[in-house]
Amino acid sequence: MLSVTLILILTACNGGSGDQQESQDSDEQEKKSISIGLDPYDYATVPAYLSKEILEQEGYQVEIMEGEVGVLYEALSNEDIEAFIDVWSPNLHSTYLKEYKDDFEVAGTLYSDMPNGVAVPTYMEDVNSIEDLKQHKEKFDETIYAIEPGSGTAQTTERMVETYDMQDFEIQNSSTAAMMTQVQREIDNNNGIVFNAWRPHPMFVRFDIKFLDDPKNSWKDDDVQIGVTDDLKEQSPTAHTLFSNMELTLDMVEEWQISLDSEEKSAEELAETWVKENQDKVDKWLEK
Incomplete structure (x- = not known):
């Protein structure tokens, strides 16, 4: 009986050590x-x-x-x-x-x-949809400001121009920082500007801007x-x-x-x- 008990105790101890060692080995691996x-x-x-x-x-x-x-x-x-x-x-x-x-x-x-798409300053009360851009293109100098070429946002901007038949507009690509500098400049002068916009981004905290409606679903969440x-x-x-x-x-x-x-x-x-x-x-x- 004593021998059996010792064997069981040793087996249990060895089993516990094995489990602990296995956990350590797993962590090390x-x-x-x-x-x-x-x-x-x-x-x-x-x-x-x-x-x-x-x-x-x-x-x-x-x-x-x-x-x-x-x-x-x-x-x-x-x-x-x-x-x-x-x-x-x-x-x-x-x-x-x-x-x-x-x-x-x-x-x-x-x-x-x-949410992502294009935006304009809220003081542009007559421009609430992407479809409105063509009608008021002179207010934007026929330019859309976009971020880096090759980005998904820039590619979608190109498709948007095709979808809405806006070939008169030029897409001006730049870094995000350069685009936001342009937004700041135009808003300070109360000018028109349309540009790539998305959240999360502090642009919606810094500026009074609005997303344009997108009835043809060029932009999707x-x-x-x-x-x-x-x-x-x-x-x-x-x-x-x-x-x-x-x-x-x-x-x-x-x-x-x-x-x-x-x-x-x-x-x-x-x-x-x-x-x-x-x-x-x-x-x-x-x-x-």
């Missing part, structure tokens, strides 16, 4: 280095740098890789980066999704039904998602869990963007502060 793709839009710094801060607390080494949208889709498909945090689906990035949709998976959705490599869940489950659960609000993102400008704080500092003040939410994203 997790790949804890990751590259996150960041395109050139202020709102995208929020999920990028929040992810970096949170994963570094979990022992990860995180690199933010900056690039244009098309470059980042290609990098994700080639597994040169593990995650791209600004996938607009199904409309705005439709060209890239058609080309690369089989090369990555969607881990989660940051926010749904994001999108979900903003996180694309990851097919093997991320297996190789880096902590990162995959975070990307699956992270959700943001428009107000939070736009407050972040305003802080970047007005308080001269870096994205890293804002991320660190936000994580400290919202640890309960972070734990929920990590399913702790």
Whole structure:
């Protein structure tokens, strides 16, 4: 009886040690280095740098890789980066999704039904629809201000011009910052201007502007998602869990963007502060 009891005790102890060792081995085997793709839009710094801060607390080494949208889709498909945090689906990035949709998976959705389109100052009371632009084209110097060529927004602007038979208009592409500088200049002079607009962006806080109605549905609301490599869940489950659960609000993102400008704080500092003040939410994203 004594021998049997000792054997059972030893077996139980060894079993417990084995389970603990298995857990340790699993943690050690997790790949804890990751590259996150960041395109050139202020709102995208929020999920990028929040992810970096949170994963570094979990022992990860995180690199933010900056690039244009098309470059980042290609990098994700080639597994040169593990995650791209600004996938607009199904409309705005439709060209890239058609080309690369089989090369990555969607881990989660940051926010749904994001409005985007073209806007004008609210003092332009006679212009409330995209169809009104042709009738008042002289007020806009026959120009539509748009962001970088190759972006989903710029591509949709080109399709909008065709759909509404607005070939008299020239599309003036530039960086987002340059476009917003032009918006500021024209509004200060009470001039007409039509330009790319979307949320999240502090333009709707800084300026008194309005989206134009789009009766021909050139612009459609999108979900903003996180694309990851097919093997991320297996190789880096902590990162995959975070990307699956992270959700943001428009107000939070736009407050972040305003802080970047007005308080001269870096994205890293804002991320660190936000994580400290919202640890309960972070734990929920990590399913702790």
